[in-house]
Amino acid sequence: MIKKINATLSEKITLIFLLALAIFALSFTVIIKNKCLFIKDFNPQKINFDKPKNIVVLNVECGNVIIELYPEVSPKAVERFTTLIKSNSYDDVAFHRVIKDKLIQAGDLEFGKKNKINYGKIGTGKSGLGTINSEIDAEFDYRKGSVGLARTLKYNTEDSQFFIILDDEPLFEGEYTPIGKVIYGIKILKKIKYSRRSEFVLRPDFINTIRMYRIN
Amino acid sequence: MKIFKLILLSFILITPVKANTIYNLIKIPNLEIYELKTPNNLKYFYAEKPFQLGIQKNISCTNSSKQTYDEKYKIISNNLNRYSKQFLKKINLKYIVMCENLSISGINTAGIPDHLMKTLIIDLSFNEKYFERVIHHELFHVINDGFKDLFNEDEWKSFNNKNFEYADCSTCSKKLGLDTYQNTNGFFTEYSKTIPSEDMAEVFSHLIINRYKITNDNVLNKKVEFIKNKLKKIDVTFEF
Numbered sequence: 001m002i003k004k005i006n007a008t009l010s011e012k013i014t015l016i017f018l019l020a021l022a023i024f025a026l027s028f029t030v031i032i033k034n035k036c037l038f039i040k041d042f043n044p045q046k047i048n049f050d051k052p053k054n055i056v057v058l059n060v061e062c063g064n065v066i067i068e069l070y071p072e073v074s075p076k077a078v079e080r081f082t083t084l085i086k087s088n089s090y091d092d093v094a095f096h097r098v099i100k101d102k103l104i105q106a107g108d109l110e111f112g113k114k115n116k117i118n119y120g121k122i123g124t125g126k127s128g129l130g131t132i133n134s135e136i137d138a139e140f141d142y143r144k145g146s147v148g149l150a151r152t153l154k155y156n157t158e159d160s161q162f163f164i165i166l167d168d169e170p171l172f173e174g175e176y177t178p179i180g181k182v183i184y185g186i187k188i189l190k191k192i193k194y195s196r197r198s199e200f201v202l203r204p205d206f207i208n209t210i211r212m213y214r215i216n
Numbered sequence: 217m218k219i220f221k222l223i224l225l226s227f228i229l230i231t232p233v234k235a236n237t238i239y240n241l242i243k244i245p246n247l248e249i250y251e252l253k254t255p256n257n258l259k260y261f262y263a264e265k266p267f268q269l270g271i272q273k274n275i276s277c278t279n280s281s282k283q284t285y286d287e288k289y290k291i292i293s294n295n296l297n298r299y300s301k302q303f304l305k306k307i308n309l310k311y312i313v314m315c316e317n318l319s320i321s322g323i324n325t326a327g328i329p330d331h332l333m334k335t336l337i338i339d340l341s342f343n344e345k346y347f348e349r350v351i352h353h354e355l356f357h358v359i360n361d362g363f364k365d366l367f368n369e370d371e372w373k374s375f376n377n378k379n380f381e382y383a384d385c386s387t388c389s390k391k392l393g394l395d396t397y398q399n400t401n402g403f404f405t406e407y408s409k410t411i412p413s414e415d416m417a418e419v420f421s422h423l424i425i426n427r428y429k430i431t432n433d434n435v436l437n438k439k440v441e442f443i444k445n446k447l448k449k450i451d452v453t454f455e456f
Contacts, residue, residue, distance in 0.1 A: 153332075170252055171237050171259065174310070 055213035065185035277315035327354030331361035402435035
């Protein structure tokens with residue numbers, strides 16, 4: 001005959017503690033895996049824009065980032081950017097250079113595409129449309145969320161690559177061609193994958209799509 | 217020992233990448249912003265810690281005290297404010313770095329211009345007697361580096377007396393004096409006699425700080441006209 005033994009109080013407490021720990025660990029794992037859990041997404045159709053023609057919607061893993069373009073500041077650069085958007089050229093292109101809380105860079109159409117990414121050359125690719133001249137004479141306050149065209153060490157080498165800054169960068173004024181500013185969704189960009197060891201990211205996150213805003 | 221190496225390696229590998237905008241822009245480490253809002257858009261940096269540059273780390277400079285930075289910044293900016301934003305853009309100068317005890321391969325120097333990186337490094341501890349003139353001297357090297365074809369050295373050499381020869385390099389000679397000659401005889405200073413580009417820089421800097429008075433020194437008069445003409449070609453609005 002098996003004699004029933006009642007658990008002591010300390011045993012019960014230990015059991016409850018272990019159960020709570022297991023639940024916490026499980027939910028914590030789920031939360032950690034879902035990096036977008038507490039990030040607010042934006043539906044552009046629910047926002048009223050002053051200049052809807054200048055609005056671009058960048059869609060990434062955690063949602064929509066809304067960018068306003070400034071054609072009056074950098075007409076040629078904005079024209080290049082919108083030309084590439086309208087041909088869907090930025091779809092599935094990597095965020096190949098990411099500096100935590102500082103900057104994200106994407107737009108290498110030659111070596112940054114999802115299915116044919118080239119880690120040896122990423123960041124050096126071209127669009128095939130040629131380079132354009134830097135437009136850096138206008139005053140521009142490079143505040144958090146500003147979007148600019150990337151270039152090589154030399155001016156007038158802008159092409160398809162662009163960057164978005166996640167912090168104020170006053171030294172960028174007069175260095176890089178500004179094209180716009182993120183008006184909604186900067187927190188979404190902070191979730192883009194980065195590396196602690198290098199500015200260049202192995203197995204990076206990708207742009208899903210970039211589209212010009214259209215009222216439905 | 218292996219464990220020690222592994223620990224050291226892992227420590228290095230987990231060191232996070234730090235974004236330093238100044239370093240990314242001009243490739244000089246250990247700098248901080250001193251002043252960004254200036255009338256001609258020059259951006260001033262100061263050395264927070266000593267730094268070394270170059271592939272062989274042959275360029276070095278040390279940090280200075282806040283008091284020195286404040287004092288010398290006033291002098292430097294007063295001198296550089298005479299150059300317009302448009303002119304500085306044409307000659308590709310944007311960043312001024314302030315530090316002390318600047319040297320190249322152990323030889324002290326007043327300044328190091330880097331036309332490509334749009335930067336001029338200035339040694340704050342350089343002889344005060346010549347400090348202001350030397351700022352313009354070094355700025356001329358930025359101009360010269362950007363317009364090599366304009367400042368033709370053969371043409372320049374032809375102004376000198378036929379029996380005069382420059383040294384092979386600016387540090388190959390013992391002619392390093394920066395005092396302005398009473399009797400110029402074709403050259404403003406002893407240092408002018410080192411190489412043509414230093415001679416041109418000396419003429420330019422003397423013109424900028426109004427140390428030039430028209431004399432019957434024909435060689436020097438030709439050099440002065442040469443510099444004035446070339447500067448007008450770079451920027452028609454430029455005035456000495």
